[in-house]
Amino acid sequence: MTDTLATWGGWDPAIRDDPFGHFAQARARCPVQKARLADGHPAWVVLGYDAARQALSDPRISKDMLAALQDNGDVVAEGLPGPEFSRHMLNVDPPDHTRLRRLVSRAFAPSRVAALEPAIRTIADSLLDELNAAGPTATVDLIEGYAHPLPFRVIGELLGIPEADRAQLHAWFQVLLTGWVGDPPAEAVEASDGIVAYLAELAAAKRRSPADDLVSVLVAAEDDSLTTQELLSTLFQLIVAGHDTTASLIGNGVVALLDHPGQLQALLADLGQLPAAVDELMRFTAPVPHATFRVTAEPVTLAGVRIPAHEQVLVCLGSANRDPGRFPAPDVLDIGRRQNGPNLGFGHGIHYCLGAPLARLEARVAFEALLGRHAGLRLAVDRHALTWTHGDGLVLRGLAALPVVLGPARNQP
Numbered sequence: 001m002t003d004t005l006a007t008w009g010g011w012d013p014a015i016r017d018d019p020f021g022h023f024a025q026a027r028a029r030c031p032v033q034k035a036r037l038a039d040g041h042p043a044w045v046v047l048g049y050d051a052a053r054q055a056l057s058d059p060r061i062s063k064d065m066l067a068a069l070q071d072n073g074d075v076v077a078e079g080l081p082g083p084e085f086s087r088h089m090l091n092v093d094p095p096d097h098t099r100l101r102r103l104v105s106r107a108f109a110p111s112r113v114a115a116l117e118p119a120i121r122t123i124a125d126s127l128l129d130e131l132n133a134a135g136p137t138a139t140v141d142l143i144e145g146y147a148h149p150l151p152f153r154v155i156g157e158l159l160g161i162p163e164a165d166r167a168q169l170h171a172w173f174q175v176l177l178t179g180w181v182g183d184p185p186a187e188a189v190e191a192s193d194g195i196v197a198y199l200a201e202l203a204a205a206k207r208r209s210p211a212d213d214l215v216s217v218l219v220a221a222e223d224d225s226l227t228t229q230e231l232l233s234t235l236f237q238l239i240v241a242g243h244d245t246t247a248s249l250i251g252n253g254v255v256a257l258l259d260h261p262g263q264l265q266a267l268l269a270d271l272g273q274l275p276a277a278v279d280e281l282m283r284f285t286a287p288v289p290h291a292t293f294r295v296t297a298e299p300v301t302l303a304g305v306r307i308p309a310h311e312q313v314l315v316c317l318g319s320a321n322r323d324p325g326r327f328p329a330p331d332v333l334d335i336g337r338r339q340n341g342p343n344l345g346f347g348h349g350i351h352y353c354l355g356a357p358l359a360r361l362e363a364r365v366a367f368e369a370l371l372g373r374h375a376g377l378r379l380a381v382d383r384h385a386l387t388w389t390h391g392d393g394l395v396l397r398g399l400a401a402l403p404v405v406l407g408p409a410r411n412q413p
Contacts, residue, residue, distance in 0.1 A: 008045050008314070009394045010038025017388045019289065019397075020331065023047065023319035032305040035314075037394070041075060043312040044305075049327075049344070051303040052320035057349030061294045061313055065091040068295040068310070075295050075312045080176060080184055080192040081236065087229045088237035090292050090351065097350065100230060103221055104238070105354060107158060107214040113357045116154065120362055123153050124369035132373075132409055139380040142402040146370070147250040148174070148243070151362050155242035159235070160213025161202065169198060169239075177244050177396060178389050199235045203228075214238070238355075246359045248287035248398030250366045253278070255386065255402065256285050258379060260333045267335055268375050271368055277335035278363045282345035284333050286318030290394045291347060314394070317344050376407035 015022045026033065031048025046055045055061055062068065065086050068075050089100040106112075127149060131140045149170070156166045175191035184192075203219055210216040218231050226234075257264040267277055294313040299306060307313065321343045322330040346353040353359070370377070379386075380403040389400045 006036070008035035008037055008043065013387065017386070019318060020286075020322055023316060024322065024331075027319050027323065030305070031303040032307070037314070041312060043314045044302075044307045046302060046313060046315045047319040047323075048303055049320040049323035049325060052315045052317065052344055053348050055294065055300075055302055055313055055315050056291060056344065056347055056351065058300060059093075060296065060298050060300045062093050062297040063091055063097070063292075063294055063351065064093050065293050065295075068293075068312075071310050075310070080188060081196050082192075084229060085196070085233045085236045087227070088233040089354075090237055090241075091233075094350070099225060100234060101350075101354060103218060103226060104214070104234065106217065108354050108358060110357065113361060116158075116358070117361060117365065119157060120150070120154055120365045121369065123150055124365055128369060128373055128409075131406060136408045137405060139403050139405055142254060142404050143247070143251050143399050144401065147254075147366070147399075147402070148247040150250070150366055151243040151246040151359075154358070154362060155239055158214055158242070159238065160206065160211050160215050165198070165202075169195070172198075173239065173244070177240065195236065196232075199232050203231060203235070241353070242355055242358075244396060244398065245287050246362050248396065249278075249282060249285070249359065249363050251399040251402050252285035252287055252397070253281035253363065253367065254370070254377075254404075255399070256281055256333055258377075259383070263333050263335050267367075268371060271372065273335055274364045274367055275360065276337070278360055278367070279343065279345075280333065280335050280337050281363075283321045283327070283343035286321065286345070286397055288345065288395065289316065289318035289397045291315040291317055292395060315344075317347075318397070320344050373409045374406045375410065377404050378407070379403070380405045 011019065011022070026045070027047035031046070031051045033045050033047070035043055035045050037043050046052050066083055069083065089097050089104065092100065124146075127146050131142075131145045134140055152166065152170050152173075155161075156163070156169075161169065172191040172194045175187050176195065178188075202215060203222075206213075206216045206219045207222075210220065215235065218226060218234060222228060222231050257267065267273055291314070294315065296307050296309050296311050296313060298309045300313075301307070302313075321327070324330050327337075327343075342348075346356040346359070386402070387400045388397055
């Protein structure tokens with residue numbers, strides 16, 4: 001028997017800011033349920049770990065959004081900037097996925113990612129210097145001043161975005177990624193138009209003057225193994241995936257550690273635990289609570305529930321990563337947790353996040369630099385004043401702001 005959820009997403013602030021109890025109640029009823037999303041489209045919500053892992057890797061569940069829209073316009077809202085920017089590796093199946101992923105993967109080779117650590121550390125230190133200038137008792141916004149600009153500057157370096165352009169581009173993306181329910185507001189349309197025009201001009205500039213960056217690599221492949229639509233879609237997707245999720249992981253992670261002072265003190269006693277702590281914070285805080293668009297190409301059975309063909313499948317990573325069948329005491333933050341199988345925060349299967357090693361590195365350096373300097377940082381507002389944004393609360397989960405008092409820096413008198 002299939003359980004049916006009345007709606008999923010578009011929650012009131014209490015659920016949006018802390019959705020995990022809601023996830024647990026739904027998962028306890030049935031690990032796969034039919035629902036209607038806040039945008040009005042139907043979907044099958046996958047809540048259990050085993051069912052989620054299968055859904056993320058089952059070849060009968062397609063990622064081809066444009067093909068799905070042609071088959072059934074009731075599967076998903078097109079969103080901004082529109083379908084012309086949807087032809088990237090997250091929205092296609094093999095063989096196109098294989099080709100696009102291969103082109104981008106050279107930028108995320110282990111040696112190249114490792115070589116970025118000194119630059120990431122320099123960026124982190126520079127941002128903390130700017131925040132410290134306000135004084136040890138001042139209130140600063142850790143999202144605006146640290147969590148967001150750090151990964152955005154890194155992806156800017158990787159792509160070859162001129163430094164003078166980054167502030168405006170970042171501002172546009174912040175507007176676009178805040179999210180909404182229903183028709184996009186005028187400011188989101190304006191930001192989308194700005195991004196589209198900028199990325200087209202960036203590609204044109206790299207055609208005229210190639211450099212040692214990923215955009216130049218992709219431009220060189222254009223016409224041969226990459227269409228212009230795929231090029232622009234890929235640039236858009238890389239910027240979104242390359243900064244927003246990592247920014248949310250940093251911000252959410254800081255709040256989780258402040259909520260659990262024992263875990264924070266254990267980490268401060270040995271920052272060498274950070275690699276494992278980052279994975280646990282990814283599992284616990286769900287910066288990406290749901291995976292991106294999927295649709296059944298043919299009937300599929302998940303956890304005993306049969307899903308017909310041509311219907312949207314929404315994998316709830318935030319629920320799967322707190323499934324007690326996979327993670328003992330799943331609602332407990334434990335930076336020393338022995339993982340009973342990998343968490344799904346970065347996905348699974350052929351669409352496993354290509355940038356996961358870079359995101360882990362950025363988060364590790366961000367926490368190491370912040371906690372290494374400011375072991376006594378604290379919230380500057382009541383905990384319940386913190387709010388999480390991103391519209392319907394499905395794909396992205398990040399703080400609107402994180403006001404903190406950093407306190408005296410360790411390396412200063």
